[in-house]
Amino acid sequence: MKKYKIAVVGATGVVGRSFLKVLEERKLPAESYTLFASQRSAGSTVRFMDEDYTVQLLTEEAISAGFDIALFSAGGETSKHYAPIAAKSGCLVIDNSSCWRMDPNVPLVVPEVNPQDILKHKGIIANPNCSTIQAMVVLSPIQKKYGIKRVIYSTYQAVSGAGAAGINDLDEGAKAYAAGRETPAPKKFDYPIFCNCIPQIDVFDEDDYTKEELKMVNETRKILGVPDMAVTATCVRVPVFASHSESINLTLENPFEIEDIKALLASSEGVVLVDDVKNKKYPLAADAADKDEVFVGRVRIDRSCENSLNMWCVADNIRKGAATNAVQIAQKYIELMNK
């Protein structure tokens, strides 16, 4: 089996470190790993695969040095500039930023959902938005069996989605509370997040929706392959460190038995059904943290509309929502290339 030269771009951020952890766990057939970062972190040492790696400075030349696969998680600007350069050198870029996701030439992939799109790549594959990925794993089997007519998302998103600075805002808020001090001014968020819910993630865009909300709408359509699917979203930051939770209301094209939906989800790849309300079992952010699966529960008929249901979907936004999904794309790509 071929061995792959793998680059990790943005290896020192919150998601980047999670990339390294997931790579250690999943043991890809790697010939070598090279870790890249910007000027600020280049030259530092990172412990990875029981070895000390010196983080390299990302340059056009360095990223064109014959890599097979590059996992990018260094922000939109870096991806926009360096991903095409890496791709031109023959490397497959798996990009975690939002900048390529809606490009018609770039597949947007959740491996459990649309692995067939991987081979359509022209050098770049985009990793979807964290809040979209977890929903797709749950919605795709329902879409395939019953057809989805409409999706309404309300999210409860962890601060880790905003990186180390977001984590820091909640950390400092909790510590100030415990010490009896006033909540300090936030550094990442626009308002204190401790004991607050902020109904804004990313900047506002068309129709007074945030970009995060529009990502959920547009990426859901692209990944499920239904360009005009009816989707709406309200995205909210909550004072939770790890795991996004989502209240999802669905209207299906066809009638269903709720027990069939549960059985379908329980047997779907990457999904764990946690739905035993008699024993108070349902997905929780605290339980999903550090896991790779998407947890779903509270699956129940919504009698307010024909063929409708409600559910509660939880996943670790840094793992399945980012690093795990990207590494799974790499794994699936390798698998397909070796078939």
Next chain:
Amino acid sequence: MKKYKIAVVGATGVVGRSFLKVLEERKLPAESYTLFASQRSAGSTVRFMDEDYTVQLLTEEAISAGFDIALFSAGGETSKHYAPIAAKSGCLVIDNSSCWRMDPNVPLVVPEVNPQDILKHKGIIANPNCSTIQAMVVLSPIQKKYGIKRVIYSTYQAVSGAGAAGINDLDEGAKAYAAGRETPAPKKFDYPIFCNCIPQIDVFDEDDYTKEELKMVNETRKILGVPDMAVTATCVRVPVFASHSESINLTLENPFEIEDIKALLASSEGVVLVDDVKNKKYPLAADAADKDEVFVGRVRIDRSCENSLNMWCVADNIRKGAATNAVQIAQKYIELMNK
């Protein structure tokens, strides 16, 4: 003007203390106040209206001693037993528990919405569920002008809704985190609430919905006077001390201009429109705490369904969601009786 003999039943709990605070602020035409509690708190002294009140033991005899108005906030069992006894003595009971809300002989009142129901009382008026009250203040003007076809609630509810023990669980969780200790076992909730979202409020009932969710469905229909209105809810506890937030998706009977909806809300009694996304202004739990109004924002067209919109609604669950609304019912009752 007549002066009223007013009883406060359950004066020492979280909501009871809020009742006293709101009564101090709103200055009803009272001849006297008498504070009641159970055996546990009876005999203790409470500072109220700049005087020391000795809390009386609630007995059948004591509550029948000629009160005009009794504000009950002492749990369902106490209300079930003592409210009819007080009512029989000629007293109007305004009850904060859930036990009388769906009784067809008991008006369920939000004063901004259905004040006309007050005079239909037969001795008891029910104060709605906290998460329902705030939604009603916002939905009622829309219902009156456009007709509401369907409501989908996803809530973000504060721990104070679970009383002092709920507040304590979050307090201890935050302090343990700050001290670097493990999250302690919760005493009130089934799972730790610090940095978690718990998709269960109250016990599970029919169709795998929680009682809190069914309250939102049934109370919405009763208060808006549309017994078959299409309503569904997902109720979630979040790590916030004060104020419930709600993501509300509405489908209306008639077409609308979104700016008209905003103008309608801005001019509605008890509503504050906070909706200036260019300047990142929207309702926040932290801002709504200790306020009596209902704050609404993120009002925007939902293009996933005809005549639909999304909004974000926030209010202090102990004030407008409980104590303020009950005292407003008393005020409106007094006003109507003196007309």
